[in-house]
Amino acid sequence: MAPALLDEYFFTHSDVLLQRLSDYCANVLRAAVAKYGAATFLVSGGTTPQQLFRKLSLVDLPWQQITVALIDERCVSVKHDKSNARRVYENLLQNRASVARFVPMFDSSVDAEQALQLCEQRYRQLPAPIALALVGMGNDGHTASWFPGAEQLRDAMTTEQLCLRLHAPGLSASDIPNRFTISLKGVLNAEKIVLLITGQDKKNVYTQALAGDDIGQMPIRALLKHSPMAVFWSEQ
Numbered sequence: 001m002a003p004a005l006l007d008e009y010f011f012t013h014s015d016v017l018l019q020r021l022s023d024y025c026a027n028v029l030r031a032a033v034a035k036y037g038a039a040t041f042l043v044s045g046g047t048t049p050q051q052l053f054r055k056l057s058l059v060d061l062p063w064q065q066i067t068v069a070l071i072d073e074r075c076v077s078v079k080h081d082k083s084n085a086r087r088v089y090e091n092l093l094q095n096r097a098s099v100a101r102f103v104p105m106f107d108s109s110v111d112a113e114q115a116l117q118l119c120e121q122r123y124r125q126l127p128a129p130i131a132l133a134l135v136g137m138g139n140d141g142h143t144a145s146w147f148p149g150a151e152q153l154r155d156a157m158t159t160e161q162l163c164l165r166l167h168a169p170g171l172s173a174s175d176i177p178n179r180f181t182i183s184l185k186g187v188l189n190a191e192k193i194v195l196l197i198t199g200q201d202k203k204n205v206y207t208q209a210l211a212g213d214d215i216g217q218m219p220i221r222a223l224l225k226h227s228p229m230a231v232f233w234s235e236q
Contacts, residue, residue: 008230009230009232010233012235013236018052021232025134025194028192032131033061033065036128038066038127040067040127040130044070045071048197048198049196050091052134057097058095066097067103069102069105070085071134071181073085075112075176088102112165112178130189133187134194134196136197137205139201141208143223145166147166148170149216152164152166152167156184157222160185162182162186163182166179184223192228194229195220198234202233203233205220206220
């Protein structure tokens with residue numbers, strides 16, 4: 001059974017999930033702009049959110065008042081095919097959403113230490129409030145770039161900084177282990193947090209995460225434990 005702070009929205013088909021989640025995100029962002037005059041939308045990389053991004057890009061929102069920023073990023077150029085920023089540009093910042101402001105996380109034109117300082121500075125200046133954070137989850141229970149076994153995982157959970165550099169262990173040779181990621185503090189600054197997962201395997205991981213407390217084993221538990229969250233899942 002989900003904790004009281006979790007709202008679960010489970011669907012059979014992904015097209016229904018995408019429509020409902022698109023409506024949910026749009027409503028949150030629209031309400032934040034109406035209340036505050038601006039809103040920040042934190043988004044995850046990977047392949048799962050891309051269909052949602054394309055759908056959201058068509059929605060009539062006050063995109064000029066919305067700032068988009070990343071939950072995490074690989075330490076690569078925006079031209080790299082693994083770049084989360086590239087996926088945001090190609091899928092979300094299109095159509096009506098093309099006028100939204102985007103704040104990248106990793107700047108490949110400077111060294112890693114300078115890039116981290118720039119990231120922290122930019123994220124400290126994100127327009128308040130952070131209206132919505134969209135996170136995902138891996139089959140190992142990681143979210144953002146908080147990977148089980150990462151040396152910097154404890155730092156990600158405890159630091160007062162918003163951004164940190166992390167080396168993700170155990171990835172395939174085709175992936176990029178060096179990452180920038182938002183901290184737990186950074187995600188918890190969001191007024192609304194959404195976990196997007198699909199497939200029975202991810203649902204099993206989610207159920208396992210709810211059943212335990214060891215954040216080091218399954219870092220997604222840091223969010224499930226500490227924050228109100230809406231969980232959107234579809235079987236297909």
